[in-house]
Amino acid sequence: MTAFDTFVIVDWSARAAPSPRKPSKDAIWCGIVRDGTTTCTYHRTRADAYLELTTLFDTELAAGRRVLAGFDFPFAYPTGFAKAVSGSHDPLALWVALHSRIEDADDNTNNRFDVARDLNALFAGVGPFWGCPASVSDAVLPAKGTLRHGHNLPERRRVEGQNGMGRAQPCWKLYTTGSVGSQALLGIPRLQALREKYGDHLAVAPFQNIGTPLVITEVFPSLIADIVSDQMEPDEIKDRAQVRVLATALSRLDPGTLTEMLQTGDPVEGWVLGVGHEAVLRAAATVAPFAPPLRNDCFALPPGVHWTPVDEALGLLQHRLTPVVATQTQPLNATLGRITARAVTALRSNPPLPNTAVDGYGFAGGRGPGPHRLPLVEGRAAAGDAPVDVPAGHAIRVLTGAALPQGVDTVILQEDVTLEEGHIHFNGPLKQGANSRRAGEDVHASDEILPAGRRITPADLALLAATGVSELAVHTPLRVGVLSTGDELVEAGDTAVAGQIYDANRPLLLGLIERFGHHAIDLGRCPDDRGTLRARLDAAAGRVDAIITSGGASAGDEDHVSALLQDAGAMSLWRIAIKPGRPLALGMWQGVPVFGLPGNPVAAMVCTLIFARPALSLLAGGTFAAPQGFDVPAAFSKTKKAGRREYLRARIRDGRVEAFASEGSGRISGLSWAEGLVELSEPARTIAPGDMVRFIPYGSFGI
Numbered sequence: 001m002t003a004f005d006t007f008v009i010v011d012w013s014a015r016a017a018p019s020p021r022k023p024s025k026d027a028i029w030c031g032i033v034r035d036g037t038t039t040c041t042y043h044r045t046r047a048d049a050y051l052e053l054t055t056l057f058d059t060e061l062a063a064g065r066r067v068l069a070g071f072d073f074p075f076a077y078p079t080g081f082a083k084a085v086s087g088s089h090d091p092l093a094l095w096v097a098l099h100s101r102i103e104d105a106d107d108n109t110n111n112r113f114d115v116a117r118d119l120n121a122l123f124a125g126v127g128p129f130w131g132c133p134a135s136v137s138d139a140v141l142p143a144k145g146t147l148r149h150g151h152n153l154p155e156r157r158r159v160e161g162q163n164g165m166g167r168a169q170p171c172w173k174l175y176t177t178g179s180v181g182s183q184a185l186l187g188i189p190r191l192q193a194l195r196e197k198y199g200d201h202l203a204v205a206p207f208q209n210i211g212t213p214l215v216i217t218e219v220f221p222s223l224i225a226d227i228v229s230d231q232m233e234p235d236e237i238k239d240r241a242q243v244r245v246l247a248t249a250l251s252r253l254d255p256g257t258l259t260e261m262l263q264t265g266d267p268v269e270g271w272v273l274g275v276g277h278e279a280v281l282r283a284a285a286t287v288a289p290f291a292p293p294l295r296n297d298c299f300a301l302p303p304g305v306h307w308t309p310v311d312e313a314l315g316l317l318q319h320r321l322t323p324v325v326a327t328q329t330q331p332l333n334a335t336l337g338r339i340t341a342r343a344v345t346a347l348r349s350n351p352p353l354p355n356t357a358v359d360g361y362g363f364a365g366g367r368g369p370g371p372h373r374l375p376l377v378e379g380r381a382a383a384g385d386a387p388v389d390v391p392a393g394h395a396i397r398v399l400t401g402a403a404l405p406q407g408v409d410t411v412i413l414q415e416d417v418t419l420e421e422g423h424i425h426f427n428g429p430l431k432q433g434a435n436s437r438r439a440g441e442d443v444h445a446s447d448e449i450l451p452a453g454r455r456i457t458p459a460d461l462a463l464l465a466a467t468g469v470s471e472l473a474v475h476t477p478l479r480v481g482v483l484s485t486g487d488e489l490v491e492a493g494d495t496a497v498a499g500q501i502y503d504a505n506r507p508l509l510l511g512l513i514e515r516f517g518h519h520a521i522d523l524g525r526c527p528d529d530r531g532t533l534r535a536r537l538d539a540a541a542g543r544v545d546a547i548i549t550s551g552g553a554s555a556g557d558e559d560h561v562s563a564l565l566q567d568a569g570a571m572s573l574w575r576i577a578i579k580p581g582r583p584l585a586l587g588m589w590q591g592v593p594v595f596g597l598p599g600n601p602v603a604a605m606v607c608t609l610i611f612a613r614p615a616l617s618l619l620a621g622g623t624f625a626a627p628q629g630f631d632v633p634a635a636f637s638k639t640k641k642a643g644r645r646e647y648l649r650a651r652i653r654d655g656r657v658e659a660f661a662s663e664g665s666g667r668i669s670g671l672s673w674a675e676g677l678v679e680l681s682e683p684a685r686t687i688a689p690g691d692m693v694r695f696i697p698y699g700s701f702g703i
């Protein structure tokens, strides 16, 4: 499942007349996040909002962009209502029924009270709907909730009983503050109209499978009311701030979490997006401002250099690049694979108290050689028990993991003990502290447990949890766009005519980026045409933190990537003394770093592993760590010239490293055959079988 490209939050209104011309609170507000930019729109009528939304959806869908739209009114009712109205528990069948009953004119005049009265008539007693002007109320549609009785429907949906939903009004209430009931009666028919218009392209979460270009779902901005008020701009209308902050928060969620949220819910009563995932949603809403941008000259090379040695090139990158991603506080369980933004310290020692490492008997002090006999106290200490007092000269039964009772510092294994009449017998010697673990012997509270820039591993999660850390500051994932350039390229699966080749670099690079732990964004293919390429880079600059292109990076007629970056005045052609490799075009496009890689797949992969990987790591807030290699006897012969550093596609078999038979830089099969690279340093060298060479497994690059 891919991420969404566009996020829309709609604050709906049940007004019976158009809202004021001047943007005000009692109206429809939409917050839209697209290409990293948030806009807010104001609508005086539901008809106007519907028109604007469909125009937006049409544009986005036509451009192949996925849209998530959230509306702030109930998408379903308490169990029993849909069944009574439509004959089915399916909330979407109810949508059809409401759509056929509600009339809602372009000027907001509508028949919601009449419809509510008709619906109430389907139930015994009075209700469930209530609330209307005195002139409209009657025995079937009461003005007050207390006048209802006997309709037999629950007052609230399951989701409304969850954390954070305390402020939600019941969906039966049609009038005055938070007239949620009227919003739903006038909103659901518009959503049904969307369903009819977009057919299979639209899904309603959580009721339907969300693999569609357009997904709509229920939201409740009050879930993050406190964060919204923190982030309100001066004089901003609250409804506007709500849709703005919530849409921005959703756009920052990682796709997996968002998918999980959209799939959470009740098939009959519906759900509110984010309920059950409050911590992640709140963290996304409170994300700190973005890091300062890179300088436009960050890729400039010292003048007069022709062939830059690899280490020097790496040194320049390491020196110039800084994180470009934001920082956010995330709950522990959302941090796997994220990069720490600050060093993390232990909040609690591990172990927090001295405890026993074995099942046995605990007492104070070591014992000399020979037989010993100690009286046993009543009871025992098991894991989770609070420590009790054990008098001097006594022993107590202890089980693995139990905190040592007061007065106990030494434990003897149960296998080494005989029990008799309330005593234990054993033979010494036994050292003081035997079979026990000291408090903090692993980690002390306030020790630094993880440095800043650490990509969190499963083992780190264990360490964080054990030391009492339940949330931490991490960087937002680095978004890396991947673009292939070349007139000759066609998409795998399409028909290739003579002269065309399949685009191999894009799947390669997207895969590498994902494995590096970043968020890979497919920017597609682009012909060798400067105008088109410029437009593609412009569009990409708003939605990604870095761009990797392949092809067109040299200085030839069709090398448009380097030409454009050159025109933008922020490009350097890095001629690095590396094989395989061609010049790299490193530059800035509208503040976004661009890595222009050579088109040859082998050179593209090697340059990505050697240069782009550490550079992207720094941009993502991580470290500039060199891949770890080791020396292995060669299973091949080779004569290497002096000057360039060389990388061979290689793998280990039977303790020796084999090199791929051909060094041709178009040989993609060799990349796939290999399981790592042999690195040969700059000097000339003759390698015979058995000579030691440095092997760097793909795993050391994280792929």
Ligand code: AMP
Residues within 6 Å of the ligand: 484, 485, 486, 488, 489, 501, 502, 503, 504, 505, 506, 550, 551, 552, 553, 554, 597, 598, 599, 600, 601
């Ligand atoms: P370039 O760097 O654009 O001069 O391309 C160098 C070589 O790499 C040419 O043979 C291209 O056809 C090939 N090439 C460029 N891009 C790709 C790609 N995305 N997939 C496979 N081969 C490519």
Ligand code: MG
Residues within 6 Å of the ligand: 485, 486, 487, 551, 552, 558, 599
């Ligand atoms: Mg090309």
